[in-house]
Amino acid sequence: MGEGNRQTLRMIQNHIPLEIKEYPSGSQVYDWTIPQEWTIRDAWIKNSNGEKIVDFQKCNVHLVSYSAPVQGTFTFEELSPHLHFREDLAEAIPYRTSYYKRNWGFCLSYNDFKKYFHSGEKYEVFIDSEFTNGSLSIGEILLKGESDEEYLISTYICHPSLANDNLSGPVLTTFLIKELMSMKLKFSYRIIFIPETIGAIAYCSFNESIMKKIKSGMVITTVGGPGKFGYKKTFQDEHVLNAIVENVFQEKGVEDFITYPFDIHGSDERQYSSPGFRINTVTISKDRYYEYDYYHTSLDNLDFVNAEYISQTLELYLSLVTKIDKNIVYKSNYPHCEVMLSKHDLYPEIGGGILPQNSQWNELDIILWLLFYCDGTHDLFTISRLLSIPLEIIFQVALKLEEKKLIDRAKV
């Protein structure tokens, strides 16, 4: 929270018309209070020779986020509890925060720790930070579609210094939005860029009635690693969103993906799935958080993540949203008996049909099944599975029927 966050959001604004919203420090948001902003100007540790052996200016991961201001000289023994490193990953600087408990600390590689820190020595420590009332900044964009029914897309922006978790998330989301902006959408999409946890909670609290109407959604995170694709299921195992994701994997030829069951640990689906909202949200990832070695260390950097990986995952999300956008529930305007197809010019004539002439699918069959199923309870994806015909084909025919005013979108 603070100026860094706003910088991130402004950079994204260079690409998409993101609206920045401010929720003031001290606001009560459910069980939480929006904290003060944290301004950090400088931070270092010097050895007795006056050499900076840990320097925030060189790598901002060196400082425990939200560290309180400090100035003074410490013995090795006094300093030790404030130093964080990972013996198992000796060259990596771990990433740490102390958000809700006022504290301070430095993170460094185990190699540096062994090299620079020794019992009996003294160290000068300086942290020039400040806590001030301000606001929590979030970015929001609402892509309005034909229908007011909304899906949620959420990504977090709290530590973009790390590449896969979390820079890759807002990057992919930004490009996803650019793509969606060029499309004529059937549903509306509410997309938010927020600090994890407190940002999601604040957003829910300030937009409770909106959130209670959300159909379902996705949380975009850790999408750019070299590892396997995976997806975390929504809290309802049988929710259609999970089936659509698996359909995406299948169509894109991704056979070897990991299925993560819903878990109460994770990202902001924790908030959206809570009893008061119960929004089913799915996450497609590539090297998911918790699972890769460099997770929450300085090695989660641009050597680990690259544009090609992000682009591959973007393609999956784009396919996912495209399918969600076609998953309409219709209601027949002619519920009694069959429609007289010829009257509506619906007999597929040579060259005049909706589907291409050489389509493997029988257009007339699809029309008849759609008119049978469209009773306000079956979504198109479910119909597509019942008929073993791709959603895209079903959708194309449904659009024709809607245009002919034979079916209308149902309020669900």
Add this chain to the structure above:
Amino acid sequence: MGEGNRQTLRMIQNHIPLEIKEYPSGSQVYDWTIPQEWTIRDAWIKNSNGEKIVDFQKCNVHLVSYSAPVQGTFTFEELSPHLHFREDLAEAIPYRTSYYKRNWGFCLSYNDFKKYFHSGEKYEVFIDSEFTNGSLSIGEILLKGESDEEYLISTYICHPSLANDNLSGPVLTTFLIKELMSMKLKFSYRIIFIPETIGAIAYCSFNESIMKKIKSGMVITTVGGPGKFGYKKTFQDEHVLNAIVENVFQEKGVEDFITYPFDIHGSDERQYSSPGFRINTVTISKDRYYEYDYYHTSLDNLDFVNAEYISQTLELYLSLVTKIDKNIVYKSNYPHCEVMLSKHDLYPEIGGGILPQNSQWNELDIILWLLFYCDGTHDLFTISRLLSIPLEIIFQVALKLEEKKLIDRAKV
């Protein structure tokens, strides 16, 4: 539609007290309009020698049904698009209609086509037909039972020149009605003889409130072929009607039957299953439409179909209706605790029980289970399956309990 239909209905009236109802040409019935009547007096094609080479008087399948009037001389090339034959079944005259698109044509065997029609020759064509305002005629009979709750039995009468599809349907239905008229029925049965599609749609439209209360039903068609028995399931796979049909097959020793899943193609279940009605209807067939070689040709005749086959299928339908008629939902009049059986004289004494003395079923058990299950939600067929005791046994005991006023029919 027309006088032919009325003749069919009048012939059925010789056997059962069918009521004939008329729905006028031009009536709007949902998405359809009832067409004009078609009167056909004569139709033929003569060759240049003046010989009738195709003659409606010899076989009425020769003329495309609903052909417009024609008189004139045509070259082979002009006539050709109006001639219909089947190369794959060279001796058969195909059956064709052009109901909603004004057109004309002749059907003939491929053998005749090769023999009589040659490029370069001229043909005299005569069709003496007429379209006039009139009415669509349907036959209806309501067999009133103890309860007003109705089942629907529907059969079609639009091209009785063909034997299995469709003469066998109304023949079986007529005999079924004769049997049912001799029985004391528990439920009511609404039985209709209609032209396929337009007749069903017109009936639904003119009787919408009745149709919305129908419990479920059957569509009787193609019941007299030499092939296998089969049944087409209702649109809800788990509907009790499907289980009852399978129970009929099992009891009658029919092991080798075909199960057709519900399909949007077929007969008038297409209308009854539509979103506005959602009536589950089942069809038991013997050589079902679409499936046999002679389907919709002049070879679907009385050499193909015979009384013995129809009689076999009739036996199945009779068993089906008999079971449906016993499938009552009861509600206990003594829902709290057990009934005092001795007070109601319900202890099966030697010789005084409901079931025969040597019955393999324990009458007392059935009484107790019935009083346990009869809560207005379990039908007797479901109870019979839960207890693995035939419906007929359960029914017999339930009747006794009803007579003793311990249970009453529940409004479902």
Add this chain to the structure above:
Amino acid sequence: MGEGNRQTLRMIQNHIPLEIKEYPSGSQVYDWTIPQEWTIRDAWIKNSNGEKIVDFQKCNVHLVSYSAPVQGTFTFEELSPHLHFREDLAEAIPYRTSYYKRNWGFCLSYNDFKKYFHSGEKYEVFIDSEFTNGSLSIGEILLKGESDEEYLISTYICHPSLANDNLSGPVLTTFLIKELMSMKLKFSYRIIFIPETIGAIAYCSFNESIMKKIKSGMVITTVGGPGKFGYKKTFQDEHVLNAIVENVFQEKGVEDFITYPFDIHGSDERQYSSPGFRINTVTISKDRYYEYDYYHTSLDNLDFVNAEYISQTLELYLSLVTKIDKNIVYKSNYPHCEVMLSKHDLYPEIGGGILPQNSQWNELDIILWLLFYCDGTHDLFTISRLLSIPLEIIFQVALKLEEKKLIDRAKV
């Protein structure tokens, strides 16, 4: 019914503060009428030498319960229909009643029958019994817990002369109550000691509104035999009570138990499961009624049953009630988003957690899952199964959350 029953109840009052309630003879209770009391003073059969060859004073099983008064001399042939014995169990005196049909009879061993009764001889018969208006006596105790929601525990007291069926039932129940009285209960428990069938029916009738609110319950019978443990399922196969019983067996290491499906025969679950109440009740037994050789004979005595067996079954029932008592449905007071755990001092610190430090279960995980699931629809046993964590652990953590006012008991 009568003084004997009241003696039984008064003996139980020596151990627990049982309330005795009286329902007068002649009261209409649903389909039944509470009968008159039966007083029996003496009964015997003498042979022609004046020797008492059957003597009620020696064993009260000798007399058919509810026998009408008799005095007179009978030939062997006249007496024979009134004598009951079991050829297959020659030394056992069978137990018989003639409750609703006015009759009389004696029960004796087949050995005695062969020894003392011969054609051609005469016998003097004396039954000094009396029927008088009085009342049906039942014992009731309501153990009030934190919540008014009640479970039912029912046991019967109609023929305590027989040991497994039925003395063992009220004995176990009495000790169970003593145990429960020493506990702080979460739910309330309504425990009744009644004559089987008529007592249950009378209780239901006099307490209908109470019974309609019962959550579920157990019927305690035949718990002291040398044979196998078993349990009879509630009428809904998937009811949580069945799962809890199996959980009890598993935890207590009882692998070889018999599962009896729900049956309309049995004990007073017949009344409680009837359509008007539909109370799911379970029975854990050791040598269940119907199943053991000595069932309903004088050999079902204290040689067959012993305290150790009863104690083993008591342990199972105690475990069952203890689990039921923990099976609370909670509702989060913070349904929107996550709770801020640190604010409520819920981060398990070293030594300060709810679970022991070396617990194999992760306390934080349980807290988060509970806050996720506690929406007024999931009971703790179901949550424990979803998480594969023992109910007792889940309960302990839930109590902490309740104490912290994060969750409250839901009205179900």
